[in-house]
Structure formats: C-alpha cells, structure tokens
Amino acid sequence: MKYRPVPKMEWKERFTYVKNVVFEADELGQEGARFQIVKFLPHTTIEPHYHEKVREIFYIRSGNGIIRFNGQENRAKADDIFLCEPKDVHEIINDTDEELVILIFKTNESPEDIIWPDGHSQP
Numbered sequence: 001m002k003y004r005p006v007p008k009m010e011w012k013e014r015f016t017y018v019k020n021v022v023f024e025a026d027e028l029g030q031e032g033a034r035f036q037i038v039k040f041l042p043h044t045t046i047e048p049h050y051h052e053k054v055r056e057i058f059y060i061r062s063g064n065g066i067i068r069f070n071g072q073e074n075r076a077k078a079d080d081i082f083l084c085e086p087k088d089v090h091e092i093i094n095d096t097d098e099e100l101v102i103l104i105f106k107t108n109e110s111p112e113d114i115i116w117p118d119g120h121s122q123p
Contacts, residue, residue: 002027006037016044032108039101040065040094048091049116053108056084063100066093089117
C-alpha cells in the first residue's frame with residue numbers, strides 16, 4: 001500500500017500549470033504509466049498538442065474550463081471524465097477566475113511524445 005497526502009505534495013511548474021506526479025510507472029507496475037494531479041491557475045492555457053502513443057484519462061476534480069479535442073470544444077466541470085487517445089489534438093483552457101484541478105492517468109508515456117502542431121513548444 002502506498003499513501004500520498006495531497007496537502008504535503010510538492011508542486012512543480014511545467015508549461016502553464018503546476019503538477020504533482022503521484023505515482024510513477026515503477027509504482028504502478030506498468031512501463032509508461034503515470035498518475036498526476038495538474039492545477040491550472042485562473043486564465044491559463046496549454047496550447048494544442050498531441051501524442052503519438054500516449055492515452056490520457058482526464059478526471060475534472062474541481063473548477064471548470066474548456067477542453068478542446070480535435071477542434072471540438074467541451075465545457076469541462078467537476079466529475080467529468082475524458083479519454084484522450086493517441087493523435088487527438090487537445091488543449092486545456094482555464095477561462096475562469098478559479099483554479100482548475102485535473103487528475104490525469106497516462107499510459108505509454110515517454111518524454112519525447114509531445115507534438116506541437118504549429119512547430120513550437122509551449123513556453
């Protein structure tokens with residue numbers, strides 16, 4: 001059994017959000033698997049991107065915002081779940097005054113598997 005108290009987690013900045021990787025592949029017993037909590041501050045966005053192999057399950061924990069998949073806009077709110085499949089171009093937009101918190105489970109992850117369609121990486 002493993003236990004991670006959320007209030008004691010260390011948050012790391014990445015692109016336009018902060019995240020905490022709760023469990024890595026070795027703890028999950030599956031190469032390329034990862035479970036993380038991601039917080040988008042008010043009025044932040046992660047630009048459109050996709051993955052060749054990664055699948056991501058997004059569980060909206062709190063807040064609300066826009067998640068676009070392949071140009072289709074979805075208003076995401078607490079307790080919504082989305083499956084992002086390989087090559088789905090997706091972006092997350094927190095257009096509110098509140099934090100947007102998403103629990104993300106990934107499979108087949110590798111550090112180089114993030115593609116920015118416009119050719120640049122997010123600052």
